[in-house]
Amino acid sequence: MSVNHAATGVDRRELILMQAIPLFAATGYSGVSMRDIARAVGVSTAALYHHFPDKQALYLVAVDHAFTDKAEGIRRALAAGDPDFRALLQRELVDGDETRLKLLADQVFLEPYEAIVALAKELAPDLDPYLLANSVVGLVLFCFETLPLRRHLPGRKPEHEKPKTIAKHASALLVRALGVEAAEPDGGRSG
Amino acid sequence: MSVNHAATGVDRRELILMQAIPLFAATGYSGVSMRDIARAVGVSTAALYHHFPDKQALYLVAVDHAFTDKAEGIRRALAAGDPDFRALLQRELVDGDETRLKLLADQVFLEPYEAIVALAKELAPDLDPYLLANSVVGLVLFCFETLPLRRHLPGRKPEHEKPKTIAKHASALLVRALGVEAAEPDGGRSG
């Protein structure tokens, strides 16, 4: 159906999404107008309505795209990755549309979440594995979330902004709490 | 300057703020119109402009009010407290206006943050106290943040929504990580 754009690798529809995602991430749904998106893409608003029935649909597809397209998924975001991903996630968490959250849960978080829950059961049978899984993720994500605030708080060091430092801190804390070494790829997690 | 409203306890200006805060918390700055606020208060939009020069000013005062008025401050929010506080905080973290974040840091978070940092230095001298302080707060706040998402993930239990459960989980994790009992009011924290 869509024209072959082998030369560029993206068709028009995808180009619109790519331009829309950072805009929605930066200022949220009602902070971005169809005109803003059209200007970013370099087309008229009418062209947008050829590809998407309305603004809401464009937003939904854009969010879905941002979350699932970044294929390997959350690992990148946890490992520091895409700021747009984090911003969109924060916005979705606070805007709280049940339909979109369900989609986010099923299509993005279900698989890695279950993996972490399974690990949690193994490592700390006496703690609630679901809350623990959440805490593990939160130890990293919350650091990034609060970064803009902590920049204005005392004790700020440049390395606090580096993903590596944050990851190391979270690991150290978990090692102490769960009595294991940080997970190694060779699978030696029962020692 | 403002009329004495001893009977009601609030003047008009404060009434506007009280009505505006939950609106801004629910749908964000650009998601709330001056008409929405006026309707909630029961006055015309023109009346709003008598008390505040423009929408941005109203928003700033409202956020300030929400953060500092809840006097004892963060403890309530951490302990589960005000959903408006959490929602506004999440929105401010992601919207990232430097001026507002600075105000938030100085007037709301500075004091309790330093207290937690001091505690962190004592309990875990080998960990970064600033990151640890952040983690301590995050263990609780992140649970609330992700609640709307976790409702759609497996393993959901009703008690995961209860502040008490979340607090207990965070405590248990910290006890394991830092090798101390949960802080008791009698100050027995060096044993």
Added chain:
DNA sequence: GTCTATAGCCTGATAGAC
């Protein structure tokens, strides 16, 4: 201090030419 009325702009969305 609050109102009604309105200016002037921006919004989402559509019609119809090409």
Added chain:
DNA sequence: GTCTATCAGGCTATAGAC
């Protein structure tokens, strides 16, 4: 598929009566 032109309505903010 994309354009220009446009609609109806919402928006912030103001003017002026009371």
